[in-house]
Every structure is written in C-alpha cells, then in structure tokens.
Amino acid sequence: MSRTLRLGVNIDHVATVRNARGGTNPDPLRAAMLAIEAGADGITAHLREDRRHITDRDIEKLMAGIDRPLNFEMAATDEMLAIALRHKPHAACLVPEKRTEVTTEGGLDAIGNAGSLARPIGELGAAGIRVSLFIDPEPAQLDAAKALGAPVVELHTGAYCDAETPETRAHELERIVRAAAHAEAIGLECHAGHGLSYATVGPVAAIPTIVELNIGHFLIGEAIFVGLTNAIARMRAAMNAARR
Ligand SMILES: CC(=O)[C@@H](O)[C@H](O)COP(=O)(O)O
Numbered sequence: 001m002s003r004t005l006r007l008g009v010n011i012d013h014v015a016t017v018r019n020a021r022g023g024t025n026p027d028p029l030r031a032a033m034l035a036i037e038a039g040a041d042g043i044t045a046h047l048r049e050d051r052r053h054i055t056d057r058d059i060e061k062l063m064a065g066i067d068r069p070l071n072f073e074m075a076a077t078d079e080m081l082a083i084a085l086r087h088k089p090h091a092a093c094l095v096p097e098k099r100t101e102v103t104t105e106g107g108l109d110a111i112g113n114a115g116s117l118a119r120p121i122g123e124l125g126a127a128g129i130r131v132s133l134f135i136d137p138e139p140a141q142l143d144a145a146k147a148l149g150a151p152v153v154e155l156h157t158g159a160y161c162d163a164e165t166p167e168t169r170a171h172e173l174e175r176i177v178r179a180a181a182h183a184e185a186i187g188l189e190c191h192a193g194h195g196l197s198y199a200t201v202g203p204v205a206a207i208p209t210i211v212e213l214n215i216g217h218f219l220i221g222e223a224i225f226v227g228l229t230n231a232i233a234r235m236r237a238a239m240n241a242a243r244r
C-alpha cells in the first residue's frame, strides 16, 4: 500500500554558512520557517558533538519557533540524550558520528552497539519522542532496530546517491527497496535520506513503504541559485511525480 510521503528539510548547512563568519546570518530558524511555508512537512537538524554547524541555541530557537515536527539528529551520547530529553522534539534520529568525517559516512551499527543503544532508545521513547535509527539498508540492521524497540528506521541513501556507475546505483537502489520492504514486514516505519538530489530522489520516492525523506545539503546548495522556496517546490514536485 502506498502512503503519503513527507519531506523533512534539513537546515544544517544554513548554519555551516553562518558559522563560516560567526555572527547570526544566515539564520537557520528563518530558513526553517521559509521551508515550512514552501511545503516542508518537518525540519531536521543535526546537533553534532563538535557543533560544526547547528548549535544548542539553534535547537532552542527551532523548538520555540516552528510549528512543524522537529527531527533532532543526534549521536547516542549522554550529553545529546540530556539535550533531547530537555527539549522533547517530535523525533530523535540516532546517527553515528566520527569527529573527522566530513558527513555521516555510514549507518549506525545497531547490531554491534545494541548494548549502548538500548538505554537512549528507551529513555527517548518513554519521554514521548519518536525514535529512529539511521542505518544502512541491511535487513539484519533493521531486525536489530526492531529488537531494540525503535519504531522507525531511516535508511542511509548515501551509497546510492554517490554511486559512480549505473550498475552500482541500481545495486544500491535494490538494497534500499529490499530494506524498505523488510521494514514493512517487521512493522517498522521507514524513512530515507542522505545526499538526495533532483537526480536521485525519484526512485527512492517511488518506494511505496517509505513515508519520509530527509533532504538538506542539496536543497541548501540549490537555494543559492534559485532560492529555497523554488528548490523545495521542485523537490516536492519530483517526489510527488515519482509517487503517482
Ligand atoms: C545523518 C545524516 O545523514 C545527515 O542528516 C546529517 O545531518 C549529515 O551530517 P552533516 O549535515 O553534518 O553532513
């Protein structure tokens, strides 16, 4: 059965530009409000441990200033857990973090880290926060997420988006298709994201059991040329066309 497909706009890289000079411009909250006006169903922000883009103050402002769900991306650390429990965003997506990576390189290892993930998943869920695990499209990782009690998974689409040959891209897409079917079979809500662009969004948006895409870096880059409203409208149209 095909379901409505939500668009979460990730505004991390508005903060990247702001932080290049310090100060307050451009303001991620303003971008989030504009994104909502342009049709975003929610806002995603990743408070990295090193605060390279989004800051604690950004999260406070987003919590107070937007009237759509905030998807708070966080490492499963005690510090981030305390911040999430203080703000109680609609959703928290647990992601792996490496201090030296340029962006999130792979999914969370829900199998290998089951011991350390159980407590944050339990405490976030008990606080009424919808927990998702950002994982590679591997059935065994989905099974581990389910066993840990996470209601949602977000499939890492980076390998699909970065594929250098049509064959590799087709293979990576097939992994996502299979993982999304597996999520449905075991009762997990399925999201996807990372690196999606106009060129890559269609086949992922067409997967009927995926209900949310989180897209940031490409949209913020595209906004330089056409404005955020136009960039989001075109992404929405591409998603809708693929879903029909
Ligand atoms: C978890 C994920 O894929 C992204 O949402 C994340 O925000 C990437 O981190 P950067 O935004 O720092 O590239």
Ligand SMILES: NCC(=O)COP(=O)(O)O
Residues within 6 Å of the ligand: 010, 044, 154, 192, 193, 194, 195, 196, 214, 215, 216, 217, 218
């Ligand atoms: N979780 C993925 C996300 O929020 C956006 O990733 P990207 O589009 O900035 O690569």
